[in-house]
Amino acid sequence: MQQNSLDNFSSIKDLINRSLKQNKAILVVANCSVSYSGRAEAFLDFGDRIIIIKPDKTLLVHQPSGNNAVIYMKPQTQHLFIDDSDELILKSTNIILHECVEIVIKEILNISSCIMNDSEKVQLWGTEKDMSDYIYDNPILIAKDFNPVSREEQTKYGFIDVFGHDKNNNLIVIECKRTKAGPSAPQQLRRYIERLAKSKGISVKKIKGIVAASDITKNAKHMTKELGYKFKKIDPPSYMKRKKEKQNKLGKFL
């Protein structure tokens, strides 16, 4: 335990429990085993992990590889460190959610804590909503005579991305996908259209269904055709194009 300036678990325990009270972020790298019980049950045998307790009492356990925490607890969990001679044990309990985690720490490789101030929120562009807005504002992407009426609307028939009609007043329902459309796209379309037709007392054949996406899987395309709908390839909005240009430059630069 060379890297550990405090090789006495008891003093570490006190340090961490004090940091918990102060709502500090706590970062620990340790050799530990982790068990979870709650919505499911999980166990992870001993290995080196990054353990984080955030000021909002979120618990994260990360392995040295991979995007996601392998074990975690939601915000507002209670945490308690207990020293047990040659082990340090973290017991995390969320009584409301009926969940608990136990981490048995054999060795601490690194430990730190600090106050964090952050009031910002991440801003995101290029979502599905941006895409439906793009179609709404550029209806010609769908058809020359497409006249959009609403977008992103929660109707009693379900959630419809873009809704409108053509010059002959045929209803048009559009399901957008920002990435490659799968079987769920025509399926969702089908549900809206069936319900809509029923409530209007008209045939489903009177309502046009369109899957709008940058791409579609083979199966989904087949389904779309089979159900009498159409797939419309929609290139991403302009900021996406700008993004791609940037990336091309970047690729050239590197």
Add this chain to the structure above:
Amino acid sequence: MQQNSLDNFSSIKDLINRSLKQNKAILVVANCSVSYSGRAEAFLDFGDRIIIIKPDKTLLVHQPSGNNAVIYMKPQTQHLFIDDSDELILKSTNIILHECVEIVIKEILNISSCIMNDSEKVQLWGTEKDMSDYIYDNPILIAKDFNPVSREEQTKYGFIDVFGHDKNNNLIVIECKRTKAGPSAPQQLRRYIERLAKSKGISVKKIKGIVAASDITKNAKHMTKELGYKFKKIDPPSYMKRKKEKQNKLGKFL
């Protein structure tokens, strides 16, 4: 920058870039802004964040609250720290995925790095597969005369959780959900059954559809009935029961 023993960005830059070469895990708590460009575009203005670069070159940026990283890069991303007099900048680029992140660091609150060894994988119980196994092994949960034939099978009609027939040789298709079933459950069932009926040259009415879950939403229940399927409430398998007992004890204890 009281908490920062090294208040010279240049030496920190060297430290980090050395750690990157050694495949150490790098943990930084810093006041920074973060921007992302790739599948979408994102920006997060200055605030205190936990920045992690894992040995596999995954990048994570965590805010002081919330479960998930707000900005991240997948494994095998290239990272480069550059010192720019009064700023330290991290440029992360994944050329294959056409993605990049830039983090502008104004102040470092905490920094550490270490080698991590971990060869374990998390074991998980209580998944949907466990539930379909449970039904397969205890067919009476569905019906007295249910005779399961296969489970978790990828057929050309789609992925069917449990498949079998009753004493009259009527086909039965079961869609499992480990949590409360939503509209997707009867929807999926519908797709499998229609394809199956078509391939067998029989009517969809000859095939029984069952949504098996611990609970179902009101809407999904209505849809299930409307499509001619049945909802079967399935209590979780025994290890889930054990879990609940444990939790009750725990609640009592605390």
Add this chain to the structure above:
DNA sequence: GGGGAGAGATGCCGC
């Protein structure tokens, strides 16, 4: 708080 759908979803397994 429940319900429904998206996410820069991610991750897993199968073809």
Add this chain to the structure above:
DNA sequence: GCGGCATTTCTCCCC
């Protein structure tokens, strides 16, 4: 690698 689907999904929005 694509495809289809579960996830202790999580998160947001709306009723």
